[in-house]
């Protein structure tokens with residue numbers, strides 16, 4: 221069992237858990253993820269390691285309550301535990317001193333970008349971060365991102381905070397202003413990552429995105445997480461999750477993410493039919 | 505009683521009924537059936553059947569004990585060399601192993617060795633005495649076993665009995681390897697058979713740590729250098745699914761058999777939404793391949809509600825690598841065989857879902873390197889097989905996680921760990937390997953045999969270390 225030491229609601233439906241997981245904390249690096257399971261009936265849910273503390277033996281996950289599993293997880297409290305946490309999985313981000321790097325986080329994607337920005341900063345890079353959300357009350361980790369960035373730019377779709385518009389608008393402005401960008405790291409909704417790739421492609425700016433296909437084991441055993449990257453089919457859990465944005469087949473990724481949509485709707489219906497929005501299948 | 509040239513039948517669920525449930529297909533011999541089947545054995549002095557068994561179970565001896573009504577003694581005899589008889593009795597390809605060499609097979613049907621082995625195990629399993637925990641002398645040395653499939657479990661059991669402190673590290677959240685995530689419940693009951701065996705191991709002091717991925721959560725070198733493990737047995741199996749490399753394999757509705765079976769067996773998707781993991785089946789399912797994995801996937805699809813489940817295999821029936829019994833059961837349940845048929849593309853609809861398998865008919869030509877006649881395409885025979893799910897079951901290779909993170913561990917061209925077939929010793933001192941990770945995808949009994957040999961070799965290695973006779 222993996223105890224929840226700290227729970228914080230960062231924004232409506234966005235939860236942070238600090239979990240006791242010493243073995244994982246010892247090895248975790250920016251860019252890696254864990255797979256968690258709530259209880260004996262639970263599915264295996266991949267979540268990025270948003271932070272880790274080797275001395276305390278903790279890893280932090282930040283998740284958005286989007287479906288049955290994440291909603292059920294959101295009902296847990298400090299002192300409760302997750303049945304399974306496995307990791308750290310996936311390849312760590314390649315970190316070195318590149319020069320000036322731009323770290324882009326959209327929505328919940330700010331969570332995985334944070335440890336990467338911090339790692340790049342520690343390696344001596346000049347870190348310009350762009351974070352965005354639909355609206356200011358769902359913008360997360362602003363202070364944390366500010367602390368690890370030389371410059372922090374904020375956008376919201378509705379203009380309630382920072383510049384109105386998309387993270388890509390800010391990126392274009394940086395490029396137009398002649399900033400010499402060595403690397404862009406972008407994590408967020410697939411549409412956002414694809415737009416970033418399109419912005420940087422004409423300038424041949426190296427761009428890395430972190431993909432989130434549906435996964436089961438996370439160790440290269442099931443093949444369910446395969447994504448088309450250039451001419452090759454790759455397993456995101458072991459070959460990634462980070463890939464060269466200019467090679468990724470984003471349309472294919474989006475299609476595959478929808479594979480279980482009909483069943484998931486059914487499941488959520490099933491859950492909300494039960495009292496209190498939590499059904500038997502997630503009791504523990 | 506007159507002597508019979510045919511095996512006593514094992515009671516089975518009716519095909520129509522069982523094709524819709526996940527309960528075990530075969531029900532096992534009654535005491536009377538077992539006795540009568542045991543009486544067919546001639547107790548041959550030279551026991552040719554034994555040479556067909558990879559671990560040389562003393563077959564005439566245990567059958568004689570069944571004849572004498574002593575299932576407990578029979579199981580003790582089998583367990584001298586085979587620690588998972590309830591599993592092997594169910595899943596060994598007996599017709600190519602022990603039963604192939606039975607003298608009765610020359611004139612009629614071989615003795616039902618597998619069925620009797622299962623009978624002995626199931627009977628003794630109900631007998632608490634047989635699984636009484638035993639305290640073994642502590643030798644004070646720690647051994648790590650990576651992977652909890654049949655190879656790892658066997659080695660762990662043997663080493664614990666020899667007095668070593670054994671820890672098994674398993675990547676998934678449940679131990680058992682393919683026995684748990686691959687082979688379906690209707691062929692190998694998880695709670696009654698697999699879990700019972702694993703509980704027995706825990707009773708003799710084996711520690712099993714799940715959610716522990718070697719190469720990620722820790723490395724082999726760390727176990728040896730920092731955590732005090734003096735020997736390591738790597739038994740990580742053949743878990744990397746192969747795809748065909750034909751167009752359309754990334755469409756929605758296309759699965760590797762590993763994923764399809766894992767969702768169903770390990771994650772219990774057949775109980776969705778009571779269990780959280782979904783699975784997509786649809787009405788028409790094509791499974792590509794002809795081995796046990798393919799049969800399991802097709803029969804699982806049927807149980808999940810498919811109206812049509814096809815086996816698409818490029819050779820003929822004679823070459824199907826699956827156990828005969830599985831092919832027979834599959835046919836009874838209504839699996840449709842598209843033999844001498846090869847998929848050349850998977851076709852999708854506008855929404856990115858599979859809609860058909862484009863296939864070409866094959867005919868058998870000259871024998872190839874494997875001695876089997878090579879299938880060649882029949883020109884102009886393309887056709888579309890309409891399906892909404894395609895499961896690829898053409899084989900698995902070695903997962904590179906451990907090999908790529910362990911210093912000085914040699915592998916062959918295919919990525920399998922190179923190990924001495926007699927001892928499991930690898931190129932790295934103190935590190936042994938066995939099972940599918942060494943041989944490529946094989947059988948449960950071969951993996952167990954490898955676990956057994958490695959345990960003996962590890963004992964020798966650690967004894968030498970303990971008594972100061974190391975190189």
Ligand SMILES: Cc1cc2nc3c(=O)[nH]c(=O)nc-3n(C[C@H](O)[C@H](O)[C@H](O)COP(=O)(O)OP(=O)(O)OC[C@H]3O[C@@H](n4cnc5c(N)ncnc54)[C@H](O)[C@@H]3O)c2cc1C
Nearest residue numbers: 266267268282283284287288289290432433434435477484
């Ligand atoms: C490497 C990786 C890192 C991730 N990191 C984070 C993170 O830090 N924070 C966060 O909020 N989310 C993260 N996700 C996505 C998260 O796993 C899904 O939101 C979650 O599984 C949804 O489960 P659910 O049952 O609540 O929703 P469901 O109702 O099951 O699904 C809602 C949507 O989530 C996606 N999804 C469903 N199951 C999976 C699955 N097993 N793997 C991936 N996506 C799935 C599908 O697109 C689906 O349409 C990550 C995914 C991956 C692969």
Ligand SMILES: Cc1cc2nc3c(=O)[nH]c(=O)nc-3n(C[C@H](O)[C@H](O)[C@H](O)COP(=O)(O)OP(=O)(O)OC[C@H]3O[C@@H](n4cnc5c(N)ncnc54)[C@H](O)[C@@H]3O)c2cc1C
Nearest residue numbers: 651653654655675681682686718741939940946947948951
């Ligand atoms: C669907 C299917 C049906 C089959 N049917 C039959 C049959 O009827 N008869 C028969 O004899 N054989 C059958 N086989 C083959 C047989 O199951 C295998 O040969 C046998 O299980 C191999 O045993 P193993 O111990 O080498 O590996 P596995 O059983 O594959 O176990 C390996 C274990 O190691 C774990 N692991 C992998 N990597 C790591 C890591 N890095 N760290 C920690 N743990 C790790 C895996 O999760 C797994 O639990 C079948 C196989 C499949 C897939």
Ligand code: SF4
Nearest residue numbers: 557561592596601602
């Ligand atoms: S272990 Fe398998 S091959 Fe050996 S006797 Fe038993 S059923 Fe036959």
Ligand code: SF4
Nearest residue numbers: 545546548553606607
């Ligand atoms: S060869 Fe057949 S008849 Fe002879 S001992 Fe073996 S099982 Fe019995």
Ligand code: FES
Nearest residue numbers: 438440442443457
């Ligand atoms: S999640 Fe199974 S191979 Fe990647």
